[in-house]
Amino acid sequence: MIRKNASPMYGGLFRNILFPFYETRLRGRETLKDLERLERSQWRSENEIRDLSFRRMLAALQFAEQHVPFYRARFAEHGVRAASVKAPEDLLRFPVLTRADLRAHGQDLLAEGFVGRLYASGTGGSTGEPVQFRFDHRTYERRIAAAMRSDGWAGARLGDRELHLWSTVLVSETLAKKAKRSLHEAILRKKMISAFDLSDRRLAALLDEIARYRPQLIVGYASALYHAARYALSDGRALPAPRGIVTSAERLFAHQREAIERAFGAPVFDRYGCRELMLIAAECERHAGKHINMENVFVELLRDGRHALPGEPGEVVVTDLVCRSMPLIRYKNQDVAIAAGAPCACGRGLPMLASVEGRVLDLLVGPDGELLAGEFFPHLIKDQPTIARYQVHQDRRRALTVKLVPGKGFQPETARLIERLVRQHLGERAEICVQIVDEIPLTSGGKHRVTLSEVPVQLGRGRAA
Numbered sequence: 121m122i123r124k125n126a127s128p129m130y131g132g133l134f135r136n137i138l139f140p141f142y143e144t145r146l147r148g149r150e151t152l153k154d155l156e157r158l159e160r161s162q163w164r165s166e167n168e169i170r171d172l173s174f175r176r177m178l179a180a181l182q183f184a185e186q187h188v189p190f191y192r193a194r195f196a197e198h199g200v201r202a203a204s205v206k207a208p209e210d211l212l213r214f215p216v217l218t219r220a221d222l223r224a225h226g227q228d229l230l231a232e233g234f235v236g237r238l239y240a241s242g243t244g245g246s247t248g249e250p251v252q253f254r255f256d257h258r259t260y261e262r263r264i265a266a267a268m269r270s271d272g273w274a275g276a277r278l279g280d281r282e283l284h285l286w287s288t289v290l291v292s293e294t295l296a297k298k299a300k301r302s303l304h305e306a307i308l309r310k311k312m313i314s315a316f317d318l319s320d321r322r323l324a325a326l327l328d329e330i331a332r333y334r335p336q337l338i339v340g341y342a343s344a345l346y347h348a349a350r351y352a353l354s355d356g357r358a359l360p361a362p363r364g365i366v367t368s369a370e371r372l373f374a375h376q377r378e379a380i381e382r383a384f385g386a387p388v389f390d391r392y393g394c395r396e397l398m399l400i401a402a403e404c405e406r407h408a409g410k411h412i413n414m415e416n417v418f419v420e421l422l423r424d425g426r427h428a429l430p431g432e433p434g435e436v437v438v439t440d441l442v443c444r445s446m447p448l449i450r451y452k453n454q455d456v457a458i459a460a461g462a463p464c465a466c467g468r469g470l471p472m473l474a475s476v477e478g479r480v481l482d483l484l485v486g487p488d489g490e491l492l493a494g495e496f497f498p499h500l501i502k503d504q505p506t507i508a509r510y511q512v513h514q515d516r517r518r519a520l521t522v523k524l525v526p527g528k529g530f531q532p533e534t535a536r537l538i539e540r541l542v543r544q545h546l547g548e549r550a551e552i553c554v555q556i557v558d559e560i561p562l563t564s565g566g567k568h569r570v571t572l573s574e575v576p577v578q579l580g581r582g583r584a585a
Contacts, residue, residue, distance in 0.1 A: 134279030134309070142307060150258070154265035161415055162269070166469040173414040176441040178205055180418075181214075183231075184449050190221070190228040191449060208427065211420065216437055216452040222251040222396075230254065234445045241395065253396055256445035263398040263442075266413045270402035273411075274364030274389040276337040282310045283333060285326070285340030285348070286369075311335070315344040315562075323351040327359065334360045338384065342367040343568040346376040347509075349383035354528075361385035368393060370568065371478045375502040392476045394453045397440050401473045409460045411470035416442050419473075420450070421459055430461035433477055485575045487518045487549045497522075497570060500541055506530040507538075511560045514573040519551040525560055 143149050161169065181202035184191035195201065200213050222229070230238075239260060242252040268278075276282070305312055311333055313326060326348055330338070338345070345367055352359060365384055367377075368391040377388045391402040392410055400417055401410035412419050418441055420427060421434025428434030436455040440448045460472035484496070501510050508527035514520050520542065524535060535554045542552050562568055 131277065131279035135277065138307070139278055149261050151261045151265050151268070154262050155268050158265055158269045158415060159272075162411075162468045162470055164469045166463055166471060169414050169469045170471065173418050173441065174208060176415075177211075177418040177439055178202065180439055180441055180447055180449060181205060183444060184447050187231045187233065187444075188229060188447060189232065190225050191447075193228075208420070211450065212422075212426065214450055216422075216450045217448060218452055219251050219454070222253060226252060229446050229448075231445055231447065236445070238445055251396070253448070254446045255443050259440075259443040259445065262416055266399045266416050270389070270391060270399060270413075271337065271366070273402060273404040274337060274366050274387075275405075276363060279309065280336035280363070281333060282308075282337045282339060283330060283335035284310060284312050285315045285338070285344045286312060287315060315341045318344060318347050320351065323348055324355075327352055327355075327357050330359055331357075336363050337366065338362050338364075338386075339366040339368070341568075342370040342372040342376060342390070345380050349376075349380045352383040353379065357383075359384055364389050366391055371476065371570075373498040373502075375498065392455075392457075392473065394438075394455070396448060396451065396453065397438060400436075400438060401476075404464060404466045404468065406464055406466045408464055409472040409474045410476070411464065411468055411472060414470055416440070419457075421457055422452075428459065430459045431474070433458050436476075484512065484514055484520070484571060484573055485517050486546050488547075489517065496545070500538070504534055504538070506534055509560050509568070511569060512571045514571070514575055517575055518549060519553075520546070521553045521555060523555045523557045523560055525557055 140152060143151050161172070164172075185195055185202045186192070194215055198213070198215050200215075204213075205211060234256070236256050238254040238256055240252065240254050311329070313329065340348075345365065351357075361384060363386065365380060365386050365388045367380070367388055372388070372390045377390070380388050387405075387407070389403045389407075390410065391399060393399045393401075397417055399413050400419065401412045403410050418439040420437040420439075421432075422428065422437055423432055423434040433456050435452060436457050437450050437452050438448070439450055456477040458474045458477065460474040462472075463469070464472055497510070497512055501507055506527050506529045507524050508530075509525040511523045512520060513523070522538060522542065524530075524538070526534075535556060539552050539554045543550060546552070560568070
């Protein structure tokens with residue numbers, strides 16, 4: 121095990137000798153070469169990067185049409201050919217890939233004749249629709265390289281101590297597999313801590329571990345880090361400041377960012393991705409939006425059957441530009457995002473997302489069909505410090521169930537206040553039920569869903585479907 125007081129020289133030794141030997145010679149990976157290419161390409165002009173990404177999109181389309189049974193049949197069914205695509209707008213004629221497609225046609229999405237080891241993975245099912253997918257060795261290397269590049273934006277360097285508050289292995293492992301994983305984490309100086317248990321006892325132990333380990337980078341679920349920050353602030357804990365904190369996996373709200381930065385004394389760098397493709401976009405040191413990982417993914421934002429304009433919310437449709445074993449072409453991941461209208465002042469040419477609004481399933485609908493902004497409940501609850509956690513469930517248009525987990529000093533009047541404030545916004549016709557509960561279960565992936573809605577919405581019309 122690598123100790124926290126290892127020599128400062130270890131960082132340089134790791135970057136220049138140990139990691140290159142471990143990653144390139146022992147494991148036979150090209151991750152560092154991929155990282156070097158990405159470090160160079162990020163400084164190209166936006167037009168150059170868009171051209172590169174679109175050319176790779178065309179190559180992915182052509183490959184899918186020629187080598188993947190599912191796409192060959194689906195493209196023919198829609199009367200489209202890869203060769204007909206001359207501009208991004210032409211992509212609108214092609215069908216999107218859905219989670220239902222992944223579940224029903226997984227075998228037909230594998231490329232014919234692919235030779236090599238495949239990794240199997242799956243989503244945690246936070247949308248209620250868990251899916252399984254596969255990817256190859258080279259795809260994984262390129263995705264890891266993109267994550268390493270964004271680690272650098274957060275101030276991290278190879279060899280830095282990292283602490284990850286993330287999902288951990290739930291099933292039993294063989295001793296050999298556990299030893300291999302532990303050795304890998306020790307070599308990379310990554311300490312993995314489960315985000316599943318957010319009890320006061322576990323949060324206290326987490327803060328003790330941070331004080332001992334003194335990580336230079338902290339990575340975690342947004343909600344888990346926020347709860348840790350709240351605990352630290354209420355307990356008056358003074359923690360060693362890392363260079364940066366990376367939040368991911370869930371939408372990060374402004375009050376959460378402020379609390380995390382105040383508790384840990386370091387800037388927050390928010391990331392956006394999905395399990396199926398890993399990193400999609402990430403914040404740089406300017407914190408003015410998220411740079412899209414355009415070398416690896418092609419992102420479209422759809423609104424009323426067209427590409428959304430900058431400033432307009434659109435449903436995220438993303439294509440994997442590097443995977444040739446099970447390519448995901450125009451994959452609709454059920455998220456909503458807004459494209460930025462201007463380049464970042466940092467000088468990188470990577471196009472920007474102004475914001476990621478969350479999942480389509482997270483949008484709530486008012487009694488008359490109006491959509492509620494994603495910030496509505498976080499903004500409402502943030503000023504109620506005696507509420508430990510909450511969740512809003514909507515199973516029909518006029519009905520909302522608000523579940524509250526009481527914290528220290530909670531009074532029944534707080535629940536009545538929440539009901540009054542919600543009713544002021546939604547009107548007297550809304551059916552509002554506030555429930556006091558002991559706990560709100562996390563998803564199987566360790567995430568906290570703020571909203572659970574079963575009411576379909578139609579983006580672009582501002583109404584329920």
